[in-house]
Amino acid sequence: MSMNSEQLSLLETSTVSSEYIVSQSTELISTPQDLSANEKKIIFTLASLVQPEDENFRTHRIRVKDLADMMGIVSSNFCKKVEETVTELQKKTVVIQSDKSKLVVNWLSSSEYFRGKGFVELEFSEKLRPYLLDLKRNYTGFKLTNVLSLQRAYSVRIYELLKSFEKLKKRSFSIEELRELLVVPPNAYKYYANLKSKVINKAKKDLEEKTDIKFEIEEIKKGKKVVGVTFYIERNDTFFSEVLLNGKAEETAYAAIIRMGIRPNVAKLLTEEYSEEYIKDNISYVLHQKNVDHIENLSGYIVKAINEDFVTTKQTKPKKNNRKDTLPK
Structure with missing residues (x-):
């Protein structure tokens, strides 16, 4: 439903950042999705704007x-390309099946492109609410920056599939299951050798160069025929460390907190409570620990460091005020 001009004027423009976290249910990730790389990036960007306190989309x-x-559109006609991508995405559906139902739903309930205004308004379909909103368990989160440099749709899908099994460190697929999840057309890469060279190996190279995970594969054979593949997943420590330590000296405390994957509402509270120097010192303290690459919930650990002042001995006036009890733990 279109908004009148008065309603429109009250809608603020959302700030987007490659440092925001995308959270999706494992069930949604493990559902076949026929989206281009750019359509996926729009979905991820919109998902990264969902806040923990949101009750509705x-x-x-x-x-x-x-x-x-x-x-990654840099051409002069980027407006037209974005509009075309949004229009195509509006037509796309996802099918989510369970023992009780088969849900066929469009990704977006609405998309309104305002020509000459420089913005577009997007909203998820309400039926996707259990898979993207108020997630408590069985979900996967990752920084948006991990998928923005991926230009191949298959690489994007393999990333999110493997990311959802990162803690288990491996995931096996039959060849047919993998083709189904990637929505590979029936006549494309009919032979495993082609699927391996054109899809799996290219994704392997993409993920190792551009994301926080990497993988090796082991082929599952029946006789001489490859019938499945096991992906062995591990953290890409080199990329992980480079992303964490790429802050600039002039970076604000708020920007540094966001870069750590901490939600904007929490970042706002922290910067209202603590000084710039104090926040940066505590973040730096955490990042330069020898085992930083193995901290499971780094963003939560950094919030704890700031709240509890892990470098107390280096600070004499760390706080702006004494409202510590209002901060998230």
Whole structure:
């Protein structure tokens, strides 16, 4: 339903960032999805704007230039390309099956492109609420930056599939299951050798160069025929460390907190409570620990470090005020 001009004027433009966290239920990730790389990036960007305190999906007004940047579109006609991608995405559905039902739902309930205004308004379909909103268990989160540099749709899908099994360190697929999850057309890569060279190996190279995980594969054979593949998943420590330590000296405390994957509402509270120097010192203290690459919930650990002042001995006036009890733990 279209908004009148008065309603429209009250809708703020959402700030997007490659440092925001995308959270999805494992059930949604493990559902076949026939989306292009750029369509996935729009879904991920919109998902990264869902806040933990949200009770319902909200319409998000996003700058077209921001979406173009997220998709890596640098041409002068980026507005047209973004509009075309949004239009195609609006037509796409996802099928989620369980023992009780078969849900066929469009990804977006609405998409309104305002020509000459420089923004587009997007909203998830309400039926996707259990899979993207108020997630408590069986979900996967990752930084948006991990998928923005991936140009191949198959690499994007393999990343999110493997990311959901990162803690288990491996995941086996039959060849047919893998083709189904990636929505490989029936006549494409009919032979495993082609699927391996054109899809799996390219994804392997993409993930190792551009994301926080990497993988090796082991082929499952029946006789001489390859019938499945086991992916052995591990953290890409080199990339992980480079992303964490790439902050600039002039970076604000708020930007540094966001870069750590901490939600904007929490970042706002922390920067209202503590000084710039104090926040940066505690983040730096955490990042330079020898075992930083193995901290499971780094963003939560950093919030704890700031709240509890892990470098107390280095600070004499760390706080702006004494409202520590209002901060998230």
